[in-house]
Amino acid sequence: RKEVEQDPGPFNVPEGATVAFNCTYSNSASQSFFWYRQDCRKEPKLLMSVYSSGNEDGRFTAQLNRASQYISLLIRDSKLSDSATYLCVAFGDAGNMLTFGGGTRLMVKP
Amino acid sequence: EAGVAQSPRYKIIEKRQSVAFWCNPISGHATLYWYQQILGQGPKLLIQFQNNGVVDDSQLPKDRFSAERLKGVDSTLKIQPAKLEDSAVYLCASSLVGDSYEQYFGPGTRLTVT
Numbered sequence: 001r002k003e004v005e006q007d008p009g010p011f012n013v014p015e016g017a018t019v020a021f022n023c024t025y026s027n028s029a030s031q032s033f034f035w036y037r038q039d040c041r042k043e044p045k046l047l048m049s050v051y052s053s054g055n056e057d058g059r060f061t062a063q064l065n066r067a068s069q070y071i072s073l074l075i076r077d078s079k080l081s082d083s084a085t086y087l088c089v090a091f092g093d094a095g096n097m098l099t100f101g102g103g104t105r106l107m108v109k110p
Numbered sequence: 111e112a113g114v115a116q117s118p119r120y121k122i123i124e125k126r127q128s129v130a131f132w133c134n135p136i137s138g139h140a141t142l143y144w145y146q147q148i149l150g151q152g153p154k155l156l157i158q159f160q161n162n163g164v165v166d167d168s169q170l171p172k173d174r175f176s177a178e179r180l181k182g183v184d185s186t187l188k189i190q191p192a193k194l195e196d197s198a199v200y201l202c203a204s205s206l207v208g209d210s211y212e213q214y215f216g217p218g219t220r221l222t223v224t
Contacts, residue, residue, distance in 0.1 A: 100152030
């Protein structure tokens with residue numbers, strides 16, 4: 001079983017739609033969680049942190065449920081520029097390393 | 111501020127050949143990471159350096175992969191000999207401190223082994 005699992009998608013949504021991605025993790029010792037964004041043929045970049053209390057940054061909301069070992073990312077009012085792969089990341093479960101999920105691909109259509 | 115530099119950007123080799131990748135982290139970043147990203151998967155950590163010392167290399171296939179960061183700045187990752195399954199993007203990342211979740215990635219080296 002993978003440590004961090006995501007639905008690979010692709011999620012095809014129209015502009016303006018709301019879309020949600022989920023991620024599960026297997027190691028309860030993981031301390032922190034993040035979403036990274038990776039554009040096609042580009043490097044990953046930190047998008048936002050994930051807290052149990054929720055974290056909102058503009059159109060993006062991230063949520064952590066430790067009891068269910070489940071992380072979510074909600075994108076409201078999708079833009080064409082949101083098209084990318086979103087990587088769910090666990091931190092701190094082994095030597096303070098980042099463990100990446102396989103990514104969820106989002107395609108926003110006009 | 112200059113980002114993480116990597117070279118070459120692309121490399122095509124035949125199996126059993128050797129290849130080396132170079133990385134120069136962001137100035138002042140003590141921690142350097144090498145990741146392997148196979149198509150359709152997330153990055154997988156190969157090795158982590160803190161200055162010129164190895165912090166974690168548990169996922170580095172040491173029979174064929176080696177890495178060094180002799181002066182605590184730039185780093186080289188080598189594969190010798192390469193196998194078909196080594197075809198991937200090799201990403202270098204750096205962070206200011208060793209326990210930072212915010213890592214800055216370079217553009218990667220896309221390796222194709224034929």
